[in-house]
Amino acid sequence: MKIYTKGGDKGTTSLVGGTRVCKNCAKIEAYGTIDELNSFIGDLLTVLNSAPDAELLNKVQNWLFNAGSILASEEAYVAKMPQVTEEQISQVESRIDEIDSLLPKHNKFILPCGVPSATKAHICRTVARRAERCICALSAEEPVSENIYKLINRLSDYLFVLARYCNNIENKEEIFWDNHC
Numbered sequence: 001m002k003i004y005t006k007g008g009d010k011g012t013t014s015l016v017g018g019t020r021v022c023k024n025c026a027k028i029e030a031y032g033t034i035d036e037l038n039s040f041i042g043d044l045l046t047v048l049n050s051a052p053d054a055e056l057l058n059k060v061q062n063w064l065f066n067a068g069s070i071l072a073s074e075e076a077y078v079a080k081m082p083q084v085t086e087e088q089i090s091q092v093e094s095r096i097d098e099i100d101s102l103l104p105k106h107n108k109f110i111l112p113c114g115v116p117s118a119t120k121a122h123i124c125r126t127v128a129r130r131a132e133r134c135i136c137a138l139s140a141e142e143p144v145s146e147n148i149y150k151l152i153n154r155l156s157d158y159l160f161v162l163a164r165y166c167n168n169i170e171n172k173e174e175i176f177w178d179n180h181c
Contacts, residue, residue, distance in 0.1 A: 016081075017074030026138040031071035033131040034152070038064040040127050044120040049169065053162055056095055060155065063088050067148045071138070084147040092154040099161045103168055109177035114167035121163035128156035 007013070012020045013028060021027060038061050048054050066082040073081055112122035132152050135144055167174055 015074050016069065016072050017077045019074055026134070026141055027071060030131070030134040030138040030144075031068040033127065033134045034064050034068045034071065037124060037127045037131050037152075037155075038068075040120070040124045044117065044124055047116045047120060048166070049117060050162075050165070053095070053165075056091065059088070059091070063151060067145075067151060070145060070148065071135075075142070078145075084145060084151050086147065089147065089150050089154055092151070092158050096154070096158050096161055099158075099165045103161065103164050106174070106176070110164065111175045111177055112163070113175055114163070114172045115170045117170075118163040118166040118172065121159045121166060125156050125159035125163065128152055128159060132156065 007020075008023065011023050013023050014020055015027070041057055041061055041064070045054055045057055048057070063084060067084050069081045070078055070083070112126075113119060132149070135149060135152060138144055139149075164174065166172075
């Protein structure tokens, strides 16, 4: 299979099923942003010093491909794609709970900074939030799996606590938002 097909030279791309759509439509924005999140998670994995989280994030990357393939499909093909499951969402929730139990409690906004793994986790978190917004825009045009919504929402929460955890295990003090600056 050739890497280039020239099919997108005029600003369109094919969905799974063959329908051609504009590259800036809500569907392409949604799965494109999930793809971007997946790439940033790959970047995070290059500096992550937590084996349990590296293992989970490797799974997450596959789950994001599942979500993206669903979003990239015509309705008739969605059921044939690997699905995002409640079990996957539960795995993310369990890790959030584990990490959160190890962290100091706080009641202030935390600035997205710290050690490289923490800053990369924060970047992933913000891309996950953008993916949520794109999925929300797409849902105004067509039905979107509730589990895709849940997974991306949980991932943004997980990436937040992971960023805090990365700073914590490397003894990097968190910096809180100073609204008086």
